[in-house]
Structures are given as structure tokens and as C-alpha cells.
Amino acid sequence: MKRKILIVDDEEVIRKFLRIHLAKLGYEVTEAADGEQAIEQLGKDDFDLLICDIMMPKKDGWEVIKEVKSNPKTKNLPVIVLTAKNEDSDMFKGYDLGANYYMTKPFTKAQLLYGLKLMFDETPEEIRA
Amino acid sequence: MEDQDRKKVILSLRWTAIIVTSYLILFGRGRVMDPQLSHILITGYILSNVLLTFLPKTWFSNSKLFYPLVIFDTGIVSFGMYLSEKMTTDFYLVFFLIIIFASISRNFKMLMAIGGITALLYGVLLYSWGFLFSKDGSSYTLRIPFIFIMTAFYGYIVQTLTTEKRQELTISEDKYRGLFENANDGIVLLRNPQLIIADVNREVEKVTGYTKEELLRREAFDLFAPEEIEKARGYFKEVTEKGEGRADCLSLMKKDGSSLEVDLSTKRIDLGDESFYQMIFRDLTEQRKLEKKIGESKRNLEAIFDGIRDQLSIQTPDYQIFRVNKAVTENYKTSFKELIGRKCYETYFQRSLPCENCPISVTIETKQPASSIMKLSEDNTTLQIFSYPILDEKGDLLSVIEYVKDITEEQQLQEQLIQSEKLAGIGILASGVTHEINNPLSGIIGMAEIALEEEDPSKNKEYLNDILNCAQRIGEIVKGLKSYSRVAKKEDLSPVDLNEVLEESLKMVRLAIKKTSVEVIKKFQLIEKVQANMGEIQQVFTNLITNAFQAMDGNGGRLVLSTRSLKDSVEVKVSDNGNGIPQKYLNQIFDPFFTTKNPGEGTGLGLNIVYRIVTKYGGTIDVESKEQLGTTFTIKFPLRRVEA
Numbered sequence: 001m002k003r004k005i006l007i008v009d010d011e012e013v014i015r016k017f018l019r020i021h022l023a024k025l026g027y028e029v030t031e032a033a034d035g036e037q038a039i040e041q042l043g044k045d046d047f048d049l050l051i052c053d054i055m056m057p058k059k060d061g062w063e064v065i066k067e068v069k070s071n072p073k074t075k076n077l078p079v080i081v082l083t084a085k086n087e088d089s090d091m092f093k094g095y096d097l098g099a100n101y102y103m104t105k106p107f108t109k110a111q112l113l114y115g116l117k118l119m120f121d122e123t124p125e126e127i128r129a
Numbered sequence: 130m131e132d133q134d135r136k137k138v139i140l141s142l143r144w145t146a147i148i149v150t151s152y153l154i155l156f157g158r159g160r161v162m163d164p165q166l167s168h169i170l171i172t173g174y175i176l177s178n179v180l181l182t183f184l185p186k187t188w189f190s191n192s193k194l195f196y197p198l199v200i201f202d203t204g205i206v207s208f209g210m211y212l213s214e215k216m217t218t219d220f221y222l223v224f225f226l227i228i229i230f231a232s233i234s235r236n237f238k239m240l241m242a243i244g245g246i247t248a249l250l251y252g253v254l255l256y257s258w259g260f261l262f263s264k265d266g267s268s269y270t271l272r273i274p275f276i277f278i279m280t281a282f283y284g285y286i287v288q289t290l291t292t293e294k295r296q297e298l299t300i301s302e303d304k305y306r307g308l309f310e311n312a313n314d315g316i317v318l319l320r321n322p323q324l325i326i327a328d329v330n331r332e333v334e335k336v337t338g339y340t341k342e343e344l345l346r347r348e349a350f351d352l353f354a355p356e357e358i359e360k361a362r363g364y365f366k367e368v369t370e371k372g373e374g375r376a377d378c379l380s381l382m383k384k385d386g387s388s389l390e391v392d393l394s395t396k397r398i399d400l401g402d403e404s405f406y407q408m409i410f411r412d413l414t415e416q417r418k419l420e421k422k423i424g425e426s427k428r429n430l431e432a433i434f435d436g437i438r439d440q441l442s443i444q445t446p447d448y449q450i451f452r453v454n455k456a457v458t459e460n461y462k463t464s465f466k467e468l469i470g471r472k473c474y475e476t477y478f479q480r481s482l483p484c485e486n487c488p489i490s491v492t493i494e495t496k497q498p499a500s501s502i503m504k505l506s507e508d509n510t511t512l513q514i515f516s517y518p519i520l521d522e523k524g525d526l527l528s529v530i531e532y533v534k535d536i537t538e539e540q541q542l543q544e545q546l547i548q549s550e551k552l553a554g555i556g557i558l559a560s561g562v563t564h565e566i567n568n569p570l571s572g573i574i575g576m577a578e579i580a581l582e583e584e585d586p587s588k589n590k591e592y593l594n595d596i597l598n599c600a601q602r603i604g605e606i607v608k609g610l611k612s613y614s615r616v617a618k619k620e621d622l623s624p625v626d627l628n629e630v631l632e633e634s635l636k637m638v639r640l641a642i643k644k645t646s647v648e649v650i651k652k653f654q655l656i657e658k659v660q661a662n663m664g665e666i667q668q669v670f671t672n673l674i675t676n677a678f679q680a681m682d683g684n685g686g687r688l689v690l691s692t693r694s695l696k697d698s699v700e701v702k703v704s705d706n707g708n709g710i711p712q713k714y715l716n717q718i719f720d721p722f723f724t725t726k727n728p729g730e731g732t733g734l735g736l737n738i739v740y741r742i743v744t745k746y747g748g749t750i751d752v753e754s755k756e757q758l759g760t761t762f763t764i765k766f767p768l769r770r771v772e773a
Contacts, residue, residue: 011569011571013569013571013572013575013576013599014568014572016572016595017575017576020579021579024582058646084567084568084571104567105571106570106573106574106575107571
């Protein structure tokens with residue numbers, strides 16, 4: 001069964017290339033354009049990974065992570081923080097809130113693959129191949 | 130009664146008495162007992178009066194002469210009566226003459242004594258003639274008390290008159306004594322010609338430290354400081370020759386040995402039969418102190434005047450320089466003498482007429498301070514010129530102070546400050562901008578990687594388009610930053626649509642601060658364009674909008690941007706419902722470097738720059754704020770006045 005990943009970012013282009021990469025790697029991808037949509041999706045479905053941007057309209061990434069980590073249903077969901085904020089304080093804040101991996105924009109495919117490897121403790125199909 | 134009058138009266142009364150007595154003795158009814166003795170008596174009487182005419186008049190005021198004279202006359206008349214037997218009635222009248230004469234003494238007791246003697250002598254004569262107690266002599270006998278009563282009557286009248294006169298004299302003397310004693314100047318009475326001190330007033334005691342008793346009977350020269358005695362002698366020589374004289378700045382010696390500078394004025398006066406010099410002196414110590422103080426404050430003012438490193442000159446209302454400070458002489462490498470009397474515009478600006486925007490012309494016209502800025506083209510110097518009026522007590526213009534301040538450096542600094550604030554502003558924006566650039570950059574990198582892996586070339590077109598879009602977005606952001614950091618020059622003025630700039634600024638701030646839950650309400654009216662520099666106006670709005678966003682930290686904020694036309698200005702309001710500004714900071718927020726943010730977070734220059742830009746365009750900025758309710762900034766830009 002394919003692992004399910006929820007991508008949350010207000011930038012369509014970022015969602016797009018993430019979706020293409022992850023689909024190629026064999027994951028099932030769901031998208032959300034802001035924090036509210038993300039919470040909505042999380043309620044509808046079970047996911048194996050959340051890739052979440054921080055600076056977004058309506059509800060920012062910090063709030064999404066907080067809700068995810070405080071909800072018993074989702075508190076074990078691994079979270080990759082994806083942000084253009086590249087200050088140390090932000091990174092620590094992310095880890096404090098329970099994020100599992102931190103990626104600053106711009107990032108390469110290699111960084112994404114490394115993150116996936118850490119999260120699932122396995123090499124994605126493409127790397128395995 | 131004056132001495133002169135007294136002598137005349139005494140002599141004429143005696144002449145009358147002599148004539149009447151001689152006539153009665155020589156041609157009277159009675160028999161002359163001894164003609165030879167009578168002639169001697171008459172001759173003696175006449176001689177005595179002739180002798181008296183040669184006596185000095187002052188002797189007549191002296192009772193030493195007066196009383197013997199009266200007694201002598203009484204004796205002569207009595208002896209004459211004795212020699213001319215029974216001429217009682219006639220001689221009786223002569224007695225009255227003598228009593229009148231005696232009344233001149235104004236001495237009641239003496240008069241009564243003489244009246245007594247006369248009555249007694251008359252009584253003796255009547256007795257020797259056998260009339261005293263006889264029947265036909267009774268009318269003569271009655272004359273004895275009559276003489277006495279008449280004398281008393283005269284005496285009483287004389288005494289009353291003289292007492293009144295004396296009271297009057299005492300009053301007027303007290304008056305003059307008071308004037309003398311209480312005079313503010315020292316007054317010394319010196320005897321003429323010995324120059325011995327006869328009297329001094331209280332002021333003399335006060336200033337010299339000596340008491341009156343110590344000074345009386347001393348020489349005038351004792352009053353002077355030893356080194357001044359020669360000068361004093363010369364002065365008194367002049368005074369004795371001319372009867373009066375003045376001298377400036379002589380030093381008196383005080384009792385404690387210190388000296389006292391005085392101005393002297395001396396005049397000879399005659400009091401009664403004595404002559405004095407009245408020496409009046411004025412203590413100059415206070416005056417010297419005052420002169421010293423005036424001198425000091427004059428020097429202080431001069432030092433301040435010269436100490437000011439900006440150029441100061443004082444000019445007449447026809448632009449003639451009559452006073453300059455050192456900064457002027459140093460700057461023009463000239464001397465004060467060369468500048469004096471020259472016109473300021475010729476000297477400072479090499480012009481033949483006053484400068485067009487000369488503030489002095491304004492001051493001359495309005496008598497009000499004025500200022501203007503002049504740019505010297507030759508060396509790119511900017512001068513700020515202030516002029517202040519100096520008015521006389523009537524309010525007429527006496528002269529004008531011209532204060533020239535070289536503000537070239539200041540202006541450069543100000544431009545640098547604006548520039549650095551813009552850079553600081555960019556710093557604040559930077560993190561937001563980084564985010565905004567990093568997003569499309571991520572897109573570019575991500576899509577490029579995908580394109581590289583893609584084997585189907587037809588799909589690559591789509592990916593390249595995405596990359597192009599992202600790159601163009603980055604280009605837009607960079608362009609926005611460039612306009613933000615430019616320094617506005619005068620040439621950069623153009624008609625600016627404030628509504629447009631508000632939109633632009635809002636967009637820029639949104640790039641920087643991605644507030645999720647701020648609702649922005651725009652209430653824009655159609656407004657006239659303002660002559661201004663676009664970049665600066667944008668800076669004003671971005672600063673205010675950024676502040677508004679920051680104030681609405683985390684509580685469903687509402688930002689209201691509104692514009693409207695007023696009579697001769699346009700108004701822009703930036704209103705938030707954020708934290709508000711505490712009352713105590715309200716009057717500080719426009720101060721440079723005032724900030725309530727943590728170090729590193731705010732420069733404290735933002736609102737100062739806003740203020741400076743707004744006022745530069747002749748506009749006003751007002752702030753209303755309530756804690757926890759929000760803040761509203763109201764800016765008004767004038768439409769007519771265009772100056773930058």
C-alpha cells in the first residue's frame with residue numbers, strides 16, 4: 001500500500017514539483033494551500049507524513065503543527081517543516097513544537113530524499129532501485 | 130533783624146535822642162544848673178554816636194556793646210535831666226526813646242532792667258526836686274509806674290514777636306538740618322580760610338567710618354588718602370581762588386585705611402559773620418561696581434558673540450555691516466575694520482543688490498525673525514540664514530542680526546540618514562523578502578530538477594514556463610526594493626497619486642509581513658495628485674503600514690487605509706485596531722532613535738523619517754492612540770505649496 005503524504009504550502013509551484021517528485025517516488029500525495037485546508041484534510045484522512053510550510057495565510061504552519069501534535073489521533077504523524085525562514089531560532093522552534101525534520105527553501109531533491117529516508121527509515125523505491 | 134538794619138536803627142534812634150536831649154538841655158524851659166558841664170555832656174553824647182558809625186556792623190548784634198550803650202544813654206539823659214531842672218515832662222519822652230532803643234535787644238529781662246533803672250532814676254530826680262510826694266507833683270509820680278508798665282508792654286510785644294520769629298527760624302533750621310543730614314551725598318562744612326572741618330552730615334560719617342566728633346576741628350586734607358593730598362591741595366587752591374570748584378575721582382581715606390573714590394564739588398558760602406566752604410562729595414564705589422559689572426557683561430557678551438562658530442553680523446536696516454564676530458573675519462580672512470560699513474550682500478555674496486530670498490529684507494519689512502536657505506553654486510555650500518530684529522524701546526528697528534549657518538554637512542548627513550534608514554528598512558523587510566524570494570527560488574530549483582529528469586520534451590515546456598514565472602516574480606521584488614532605496618532629489622518630484630502609492634506600499638508590506646488574519650479596508654476617494662517624490666511617499670506609507678501590522682500582533686486585526694480631499698489639502702489616514710501607543714510615549718514617537726522594540730528589532734528612525742518627509746512637503750502628521758484599541762495616523766499634504 002502506498003504511503004500517504006499531505007503537502008501544505010501556499011505556493012502552487014512548490015506543491016507542484018513536490019507532487020511530481022513524490023508521485024514518482026511512489027507516494028500518494030494530497031495538497032493543501034493553507035493551514036485551514038490542511039487541518040481539514042487531516043480530519044478526513046489518515047496520513048503517513050505531513051510536509052508543511054510555515055508562512056501561510058489564514059493559519060500558519062506553527063499552528064498546524066501545534067494542532068497536529070496536540071491531537072491524539074495525529075500526534076505520532078511525522079512532520080517535515082518546509083520554510084523560507086532560515087534562522088536558527090525558527091529551526092529550534094520547529095523542533096520544539098515536535099517537527100521531525102526541517103528543510104529551508106530553496107532545497108534540492110536530494111535534501112527531500114534524505115528527509116524521507118529519515119522519516120520512514122527506509123529508502124524510497126527509486127533509491128532502492 | 131539784619132546787622133545792617135540794626136546798626137542804622139540804633140544810630141538813628143540815638144541821633145534822635147541826642148537832638149531831643151540837646152535841645153531840651155540848651156533851649157528847654159528849665160534852668161541849666163551848670164552850662165559848661167551841659168556842653169561837655171552834649172558833645173560827649175554826639176561824639177559817642179559819631180564813634181559808633183565807624184564800628185563794624187557785626188558789633189551791633191553783640192550785646193557786649195549794646196547794653197553798655199543803652200545804660201550809657203540812660204545815664205546821659207538822667208544827668209541831662211538833673212542839669213536842666215524841672216524839665217520833667219520833656220525828658221520823660223526821651224526816656225521812652227531809650228526804652229524803644231533798648232527793645233532792639235529783644236531781651237525781655239534786659240529791657241525790664243532798663244525800664245526799672247529808668248523808673249528809679251526818674252523817681253530819684255522827682256524826689257530831689259521835691260515832686261515825688263507833693264500835691265502838684267502827683268501827676269509826675271504816676272509816671273514812674275507808667276514807665277515800668279510801658280516797658281513791660283514793649284518788652285512783651287518784642288518778646289512775642291521775636292519768639293514767633295525764632296520758632297519760625299527753628300522750624301526752617303530743622304528743615305535745613307534735615308536736608309543736610311539726610312542728603313545722599315556727603316557734605317562737609319569747612320571754615321574759611323583755615324579749611325577746618327566745622328560740620329559733617331551723616332553720609333560723611335557713614336562712608337568714611339569716622340564719627341562727627343572725630344572729624345570736627347580736623348583739617349580738610351586729613352580726609353584724603355595720603356597719595357592724593359597734593360591733588361587735594363591743588364583743588365582747594367583753585368576753590369579758594371574761584372570760590373567754587375569741582376574735582377572728579379579723588380580718593381578719600383576711610384577710618385579703616387581703605388580708600389574711597391569720590392567726585393567733589395565745593396562752594397563758598399557765608400553764614401552770618403562767618404564764611405565756610407561747603408564740600409559735597411559723591412561716593413563712586415557703587416557707580417564703579419556698576420561700571421565694572423557692565424564691563425564684565427559686555428565682555429561676556431563679546432566672548433559669546435565671538436565664541437559662536439557660526440557667522441554672526443549685525444547690520445543697519447540698509448544692509449551695512451557694523452559688527453561681526455570672529456567666525457566672519459576668519460571665514461573671509463579679513464579684519465573687522467575692512468568689513469565695517471560695507472553692504473552684506475556685496476561682502477558675503479558678491480552681489481550689487483540684496484539677494485532674492487534674503488531673510489534680512491523680510492525682517493526689515495516685518496520686524497520679525499526670518500530665515501532662508503541659500504545654495505552657493507560655486508562651492509556647493511548650503512547656508513541657512515536667520516535674521517533677528519533688534520528694536521528700540523518704541524519698537525522701531527535699530528538693526529538686524531544675521532546668523533549664517535553652514536548646513537552643507539548637515540544636509541549631507543540628513544540625506545545619509547534617510548538613506549541609512551531606508552537601508553534599515555530594507556533590513557526589516559529582508560527576512561520577509563528572503564521568504565518571498567526563496568519561495569519562487571525553490572520553485573525554480575524544484576522545477577529545473579524535474580525538467581532535467583523528464584524524458585518527454587513536450588512536458589518540459591510547462592516546467593520551463595513555471596521556472597520563468599518564478600524568475601519574473603523575483604525580478605519584481607528586486608525592482609520594488611530598488612525604488613525603495615533611492616535618495617530623493619529635488620529633480621525627482623513628480624505628481625504622485627497617493628491612492629496608488631498606498632496600494633503599492635501595502636503590497637510591499639504584505640511581502641514582508643505575512644499576517645494571516647489582517648483584514649484590510651480601503652476607503653479611497655478620488656484625490657488630487659501631490660507634487661512629491663514617489664519613493665519618499667512610499668517610504669512614509671510602508672513605515673506606517675508596517676507599524677500597523679506589527680501593532681496587530683496575533684489578534685484578528687483590521688487595517689483601514691483611507692484618503693479624502695479637503696479644502697486645500699489631501700488627507701491620508703492609516704488606522705489599526707492594534708495594541709495602541711501608551712499615552713506617555715505619544716509625544717516621543719517622532720523623535721529619532723525612540724523605540725519600544727527590542728534592540729536589533731527597531732531602529733527608532735521609522736517614524737522620525739516619516740515625520741521629516743511629511744513636514745518637508747509642508748504637510749502635517751497627527752497621531753491618535755488608545756491602548757488596546759488602536760492607533761490612527763492622519764497625514765495632510767498641502768496642495769498649493771510645493772516645496773522640497
